[in-house]
Amino acid sequence: MQxxxxxxxxxxxxxxxxxxxRFLRALTRIFDDEPGFVVSGAATTTRELLDLVLxxxxxxxxxxxxxxxxxxxxxxxxxxxxxxxTVIVALSAHTFGWPLPSLECxxxxxxxxxxxxxxxxxTVIRRAxxxxxxxx
Amino acid sequence: MSEALVTVxxxxxxxxxxxxxxxxxxxxxxxxxxxxxxxRPSGVAVGDDGVERIYATSRVEQTNWVVSAAIPVSVAYGSxxxxxxxxxxxxxxxxxxxxxxxxxxxxxxxxxxxxxAGRAEGVASGEPxxxxxxxxxxxxxxxADWFNEMVAAQTAASExxxxxxEQLAEARNEAADRRIELLExxxxxxxxxxxxxxxxxxxxxxxxxxxxxxxVEGLARGFSAxxxxxxxxxxxxxxxxxxxxxxTESIRRVVFDLASAxxxxxxxxxxxxxxxxxxxxxxxxxxxxxxxxDLDPTRMQLVYRVVAEALSNVRRHAQAxxxxxxxxxxxxxxxxxxxxxxxGVAPSGTVSRPGHLGVRLMAERAEIxxxxxxxxxxxEGGTAVTLHFELIASDSARDGLLSPPTT
Numbered sequence: 145m146q147x148x149x150x151x152x153x154x155x156x157x158x159x160x161x162x163x164x165x166r167f168l169r170a171l172t173r174i175f176d177d178e179p180g181f182v183v184s185g186a187a188t189t190t191r192e193l194l195d196l197v198l199x200x201x202x203x204x205x206x207x208x209x210x211x212x213x214x215x216x217x218x219x220x221x222x223x224x225x226x227x228x229x230t231v232i233v234a235l236s237a238h239t240f241g242w243p244l245p246s247l248e249c250x251x252x253x254x255x256x257x258x259x260x261x262x263x264x265x266x267t268v269i270r271r272a273x274x275x276x277x278x279x280x
Numbered sequence: 281m282s283e284a285l286v287t288v289x290x291x292x293x294x295x296x297x298x299x300x301x302x303x304x305x306x307x308x309x310x311x312x313x314x315x316x317x318x319x320r321p322s323g324v325a326v327g328d329d330g331v332e333r334i335y336a337t338s339r340v341e342q343t344n345w346v347v348s349a350a351i352p353v354s355v356a357y358g359s360x361x362x363x364x365x366x367x368x369x370x371x372x373x374x375x376x377x378x379x380x381x382x383x384x385x386x387x388x389x390x391x392x393x394x395x396x397a398g399r400a401e402g403v404a405s406g407e408p409x410x411x412x413x414x415x416x417x418x419x420x421x422x423x424a425d426w427f428n429e430m431v432a433a434q435t436a437a438s439e440x441x442x443x444x445x446e447q448l449a450e451a452r453n454e455a456a457d458r459r460i461e462l463l464e465x466x467x468x469x470x471x472x473x474x475x476x477x478x479x480x481x482x483x484x485x486x487x488x489x490x491x492x493x494x495x496v497e498g499l500a501r502g503f504s505a506x507x508x509x510x511x512x513x514x515x516x517x518x519x520x521x522x523x524x525x526x527x528t529e530s531i532r533r534v535v536f537d538l539a540s541a542x543x544x545x546x547x548x549x550x551x552x553x554x555x556x557x558x559x560x561x562x563x564x565x566x567x568x569x570x571x572x573x574d575l576d577p578t579r580m581q582l583v584y585r586v587v588a589e590a591l592s593n594v595r596r597h598a599q600a601x602x603x604x605x606x607x608x609x610x611x612x613x614x615x616x617x618x619x620x621x622x623x624g625v626a627p628s629g630t631v632s633r634p635g636h637l638g639v640r641l642m643a644e645r646a647e648i649x650x651x652x653x654x655x656x657x658x659x660e661g662g663t664a665v666t667l668h669f670e671l672i673a674s675d676s677a678r679d680g681l682l683s684p685p686t687t
Binding site for chain 1: 489526
């Protein structure tokens with residue numbers, strides 16, 4: 145409840161990470177344009193992502209599963225150790241018929257499909273932030 | 281000489297004296313047959329006593345008497361009859377000896393013949409052969425010797441035949457194993473190819489489409505919330521168009537990868553066309569040259585895929601100014617090299633590095649061709665991909681000849 149009260153009226157800081165620069169740019173613009181979010185940084189490698197988390201300790205991390213350096217899964221636990229309240233959302237281009245296990249065990253949400261409607265992505269993030277039950 | 285008979289007869293045929301039974305015959309007149317006999321100097325006649333005699337007659341000079349002397353034939357030929365009997369006995373004895381000799385000789389002949397027949401039957405039924413003894417008449421011993429030699433030759437031929445069959449069976453098994461191995465390689469190569477295409481679609485096409493989707497959604501959300509103006513809409517639409525065009529090009533490349541190459545202009549021509557296409561929007565110069573290869577169509581596609589993959593790698597990773605593809609045939613050996621002057625692969629090479637599906641695919645295709653594919657950093661800079669393989673029968677089957685190298 146403490147986190148809920150703290151973030152109810154706050155602007156949520158977001159760190160984005162994807163090795164595809166065109167996708168990263170489009171994603172950045174989405175969160176830049178979205179009220180209630182501020183993009184704290186964008187990374188194209190896993191190492192850059194970890195550095196940004198260390199510096200910014202954002203409310204939300206939206207990152208690709210596969211990136212040079214291992215992707216978000218490889219550093220999810222480390223990020224949670226640095227910033228325990230950060231909500232980590234993993235994205236992947238492979239979500240259909242691909243053997244990607246749930247990332248709940250590493251404290252991340254996803255992987256969500258790239259191409260998922262932005263409104264759905266934002267809803268998932270907000271429900272996670274406000275500790276509401278996830279939608280089916 | 282008691283059996284001898286002397287008779288004196290007058291010309292008129294009256295018996296005047298007789299050495300035996302004179303009282304009975306003296307004075308008797310001979311009949312005409314007997315008188316005719318007297319007129320012959322000698323002969324054989326049967327007397328009225330029934331005894332056959334040899335007789336001889338002689339006229340007594342200055343008389344009208346004729347003297348006849350006769351002895352029984354049995355007396356006259358008695359010694360010669362005994363000799364005849366002796367000869368008969370000897371003949372029978374000789375005959376018996378001859379028969380015994382014939383039997384013995386026959387056995388000497390039939391035993392080797394029987395042995396020969398028995399061996400022949402044994403050979404026909406596949407029994408182990410034991411050499412015939414060289415016995416009996418010389419001709420049969422020679423025949424047995426020939427038969428031994430013939431069977432030995434036939435046994436050697438059978439052994440050679442059996443070994444050939446074994447070699448044939450072994451070769452057939454090896455061919456079957458090779459076929460299975462090839463099928464496995466094909467399956468692996470196909471799987472690798474699928475993964476490669478999936479990776480291309482994932483890394484390229486889906487990312488671009490996802491980015492375009494995000495751009496469209498961002499534009500729609502911003503426009504509906506009146507956060508973006510007309511000018512920015514145009515900018516964003518331009519970006520979206522670029523993304524869509526890029527995604528389309530990416531899909532086109534995938535389709536190009538999936539489709540079989542057009543070999544109507546030959547392998548060199550197909551590679552030249554692929555090179556032009558791959559590097560159409562770059563500053564990289566492409567040179568394709570060397571010998572046109574006369575390959576089996578399937579193998580030609582495999583070679584093309586290896587070269588196309590190498591060119592694709594140059595395009596994506598090498599940052600090269602120039603790339604050269606060279607086809608060289610020396611005898612039945614073919615070397616295809618793709619060299620560039622780009623940044624070069626890591627010194628350790630990339631063939632065995634996991635995740636490099638394209639390079640692995642080149643190696644697998646080379647193995648299907650029965651050859652090798654190496655990827656190496658060039659001393660003068662850049663990368664050299666070298667495919668090396670040998671032509672096989674089906675490569676030249678279409679023309680019946682291996683095409684000679686052209687210069």
